[in-house]
Structure formats: structure tokens, C-alpha cells
Amino acid sequence: xxxxxxxxxxxxxxxxxxxxxxxxxxxxxxxxxxxxxxxxxxxxxxxxxxxxxxxxxxxxxxxxxxxxxxxxxxxxxxxxxxxxxxxxxxxxxxxxxxxxxxxxxxxxxxx
Amino acid sequence: xxxxxxxxxxxxxxxxxxxxxxxxxxxxxxxxxxxxxxxxxxxxxxxxxxxxxxxxxxxxxxxxxxxxxxxxxxxx
Numbered sequence: 001x002x003x004x005x006x007x008x009x010x011x012x013x014x015x016x017x018x019x020x021x022x023x024x025x026x027x028x029x030x031x032x033x034x035x036x037x038x039x040x041x042x043x044x045x046x047x048x049x050x051x052x053x054x055x056x057x058x059x060x061x062x063x064x065x066x067x068x069x070x071x072x073x074x075x076x077x078x079x080x081x082x083x084x085x086x087x088x089x090x091x092x093x094x095x096x097x098x099x100x101x102x103x104x105x106x107x108x109x110x111x
Numbered sequence: 112x113x114x115x116x117x118x119x120x121x122x123x124x125x126x127x128x129x130x131x132x133x134x135x136x137x138x139x140x141x142x143x144x145x146x147x148x149x150x151x152x153x154x155x156x157x158x159x160x161x162x163x164x165x166x167x168x169x170x171x172x173x174x175x176x177x178x179x180x181x182x183x184x185x186x187x
Contacts, residue, residue, distance in 0.1 A: 021141045030134040034168040037127035
């Protein structure tokens with residue numbers, strides 16, 4: 001009797017765990033619109049530091065302080081784009097200047 | 112669409128991509144462990160689903176500015 005029920009119980013437990021995971025994901029807005037997704041990301045970012053602090057207190061050891069990285073990928077990307085486009089826009093005049101200088105240098109050498 | 116609005120849409124797209132990638136990965140891992148004996152393909156499948164959902168949301172969000180939207184008046 002028990003041997004027959006056990007596989008059913010195992011399957012029911014697995015389905016409950018998987019279904020519960022999907023429900024939690026759906027309920028917290030992770031599977032919704034883009035706007036809900038960014039709201040959830042903001043909430044998660046706000047919730048992580050207190051959660052980490054609680055776990056650290058529970059386990060009783062101190063994590064090393066996270067170094068503050070003052071690097072903004074957005075600013076780096078934007079400045080990279082601006083510098084590349086600026087370089088492309090002045091490239092023809094720069095090349096012509098260098099060509100003139102080179103020709104002048106060669107003329108001076110042949111004098 | 113103004114540049115500011117477009118920038119905000121792209122920011123939302125990237126955030127949504129990260130969220131859906133993580134969700135797909137997590138659910139893929141759960142399914143892989145629970146049903147599929149820790150094989151890799153459910154994880155890859157879940158991640159792919161998440162990225163696909165993010166792509167679709169992003170596409171709808173970027174196109175929404177140009178799509179005519181009608182509002183049906185509620186019957187009082």
C-alpha cells in the first residue's frame with residue numbers, strides 16, 4: 001500500500017515545488033511587463049543590503065566592506081561614443097594636415 | 112518620441128532583460144533539479160524563454176508609441 005502511494009506523493013511534492021516557484025515568480029511581477037520588471041528590480045536592489053546584514057548577524061561573522069567603485073558604465077559608454085564620433089568627424093582634415101606636413105618634409109629634404 | 116522617452120524605454124528594456132534572464136535561469140534550475148535529474152537543457156531552455164519574453168516586451172514597448180490605441184468608453 002505504502003509502496004504504491006510513495007511515487008504519487010513524490011510526484012505531488014515535485015509538482016507543488018515547481019508550481020510554487022512559478023506562482024512566486026508570477027505573483028512578484030517577474031513574468032510581467034517591462035515596467036513591472038524594472039519596478040521589481042528596484043525593489044530587489046533596495047531589499048538586498050538589509051537582507052545581507054540580517055544573514056551576517058545570524059551567522060555571526062563580518063563581511064568585508066564592499067569597495068565603492070566609482071565607475072559609471074553609462075558615462076564611460078557615452079564619452080566613448082562622443083570621442084569616436086568626434087574623431088571620425090575631424091579625420092579628413094587631420095589626414096590632409098598630416099599629408100601636407102609629410103609632403104612639406106619631403107620637399108625640404110630634397111632641397 | 113523624444114530622446115528622453117527613448118532613453119527611458121531602453122533603460123526599462125535592459126532592466127527587464129536582467130530580471131527575465133534571472134527568472135528564467137532560476138525556474139530552469141528548479142525544473143532541472145526537480146524533474147529532469149539535473150540536466151543542463153532545462154536551464155538553457157528557461158534562460159532562453161526569459162530572454163525571449165524580455166525581447167517581446169521590449170519590442171512592444173518601443174513600438175507602442177507608433178501603434179494607434181483606442182479607448183473604449185465604459186458603459187455607465
